[in-house]
Amino acid sequence: MQNFIGVDYFDFDSLLNEEEILVRNSVRDFVSENLIPVIEKHYEEATFPNYLIPKLAELGIFGANLPEKYGCANLNNVAYGLIMQELERGDSGIRSFASVQGALVMYPIFTYGSEEQKDYWLPLLASGKKIGCFGLTEPDFGSNPGGMITRAVKDGNSYVLNGAKMWITNGTVADVAVVWAKLDGVVKGFLVEKGTPGFSAPETKGKFSLRASVTSELIFQDVRIPLENLLPKADGLAGPLGCLNQARYGIAWGVIGSMLACYDSALNYSKTRIQFDKPIASFQIIQDKLAKMLTEIVKAQFMTLQLGRLKDAGKLRHQQVSLAKRNNCREALEIARAARDIHGANGIANEYPVMRHMCNLESVKTYEGTEDIHALIIGADITGIQAFR
Numbered sequence: 001m002q003n004f005i006g007v008d009y010f011d012f013d014s015l016l017n018e019e020e021i022l023v024r025n026s027v028r029d030f031v032s033e034n035l036i037p038v039i040e041k042h043y044e045e046a047t048f049p050n051y052l053i054p055k056l057a058e059l060g061i062f063g064a065n066l067p068e069k070y071g072c073a074n075l076n077n078v079a080y081g082l083i084m085q086e087l088e089r090g091d092s093g094i095r096s097f098a099s100v101q102g103a104l105v106m107y108p109i110f111t112y113g114s115e116e117q118k119d120y121w122l123p124l125l126a127s128g129k130k131i132g133c134f135g136l137t138e139p140d141f142g143s144n145p146g147g148m149i150t151r152a153v154k155d156g157n158s159y160v161l162n163g164a165k166m167w168i169t170n171g172t173v174a175d176v177a178v179v180w181a182k183l184d185g186v187v188k189g190f191l192v193e194k195g196t197p198g199f200s201a202p203e204t205k206g207k208f209s210l211r212a213s214v215t216s217e218l219i220f221q222d223v224r225i226p227l228e229n230l231l232p233k234a235d236g237l238a239g240p241l242g243c244l245n246q247a248r249y250g251i252a253w254g255v256i257g258s259m260l261a262c263y264d265s266a267l268n269y270s271k272t273r274i275q276f277d278k279p280i281a282s283f284q285i286i287q288d289k290l291a292k293m294l295t296e297i298v299k300a301q302f303m304t305l306q307l308g309r310l311k312d313a314g315k316l317r318h319q320q321v322s323l324a325k326r327n328n329c330r331e332a333l334e335i336a337r338a339a340r341d342i343h344g345a346n347g348i349a350n351e352y353p354v355m356r357h358m359c360n361l362e363s364v365k366t367y368e369g370t371e372d373i374h375a376l377i378i379g380a381d382i383t384g385i386q387a388f389r
């Protein structure tokens, strides 16, 4: 298979160090060789390519920006972001898998966990021997997770959990769920292991989006877990929201991968598709669409790189993450829609990746905070007036 080139219209690569380029290129090759040849089949059959998990672990993808002490790659946040970009060029489902494992399961254990929890879980999760999920959203509380109903009550040497979570990536296949529930009215994080009596995680069927990704409900009926399964350092809604910053950061990079895949497909298609005796790429309207796509890719690349540099410098504010997540998801969808249009009827066929990316991006725009919620986060920051309620 021919190597994927990507977009480097403004010599973006000159702003990356050797390690960042090496990491990006190895994940890029991995995706070209191992994921792209099989992804359409998985998408059609609504299955996740489980057999790639050990290979992803070998590449150091899970929790790639966490310390080596726990079996992680200890990469900087730009290299981490480039990994997300390359995975999502293949499919948002595989990036989602890596996002959840690293940013939403390993990160909270690393940040809020006890030494015992870190020593036990992080190497298992980094090596892909165990899979995790993150349960925040509930049937009646999505954008407003602070209203959650799921409760934990202390009873002797246990906490007893009751409630339900919905739309949980990897829920059915996870060995451990990071579950957010109220204990005496305060949001706390709990580790709930697969097989704990009263805990079930049925798969959500019938999705038109993120089909190559497992999505589930989590149900807790008098689920008794030991006291040491509480994440001791998470206190209040800021706990789960802190994890979301990590995942939203990864998404801001990830969707650039979808942009690259759609743009690449549209550009190639337009040069070979003949109408009115000429390639459609020779028509001004098509060129305008391609120019707009390229422009948004270049803008997203620079904004997101600076986001990563701020994160590495410890200066990143969560409102900046919201701005990038919101912008990049919206523009990725616009690019996917324009690419779909340029492919004409072929744009709806699985011979090309654009419709799959387009459908995936509808979820990516919604999860980790909808476009409108991120507008309100930015709005509150710049006006000082909170408009959620």
Ligand code: TGC
Pocket (backbone or CB within 6 Å): 095, 096, 097, 099, 100, 134, 136, 137, 142, 143, 144, 145, 146, 169, 236, 237, 238, 239, 241, 242, 244, 245, 247, 318, 367, 368, 369, 370, 373, 377, 388
């Ligand atoms: P609010 O009063 O604003 O904040 C409560 C406390 O949290 C602090 N805080 C943050 N801390 C860290 N990072 C952030 N981004 C934070 N945002 C707020 C805040 O300072 C406060 O701290 P303290 O110490 O004063 O208590 O909370 P609110 O109830 O008004 O809600 C704010 C809002 C709406 C922005 C928030 O609830 C929100 O972000 N809603 C969107 C929900 C969301 O994004 N859910 C995602 C679920 S996980 C998911 O989708 C995974 S997809 C996985 C995949 O990739 O497959």
Ligand code: FAD
Pocket (backbone or CB within 6 Å): 100, 134, 135, 136, 137, 141, 142, 143, 144, 166, 167, 168, 169, 170, 210, 215, 363, 366, 367, 368, 369, 370, 371, 372, 373, 376, 387, 388, 389
């Ligand atoms: P709602 O909150 O009901 O929003 C519906 C609409 O109302 C949206 O347009 C929204 O922007 C708008 N709206 C809401 N409040 C306001 C307001 N104050 N002002 C203006 N407009 C508003 N969650 C997890 O916890 N873990 C996961 O692993 C996970 N994985 C997911 C995987 C997939 C495939 C999907 C689709 C979702 C996943 N989610 C997960 C859930 C996701 O985070 C939520 O869907 C998202 O936060 C939005 O919540 P909601 O769907 O309940 O929509």
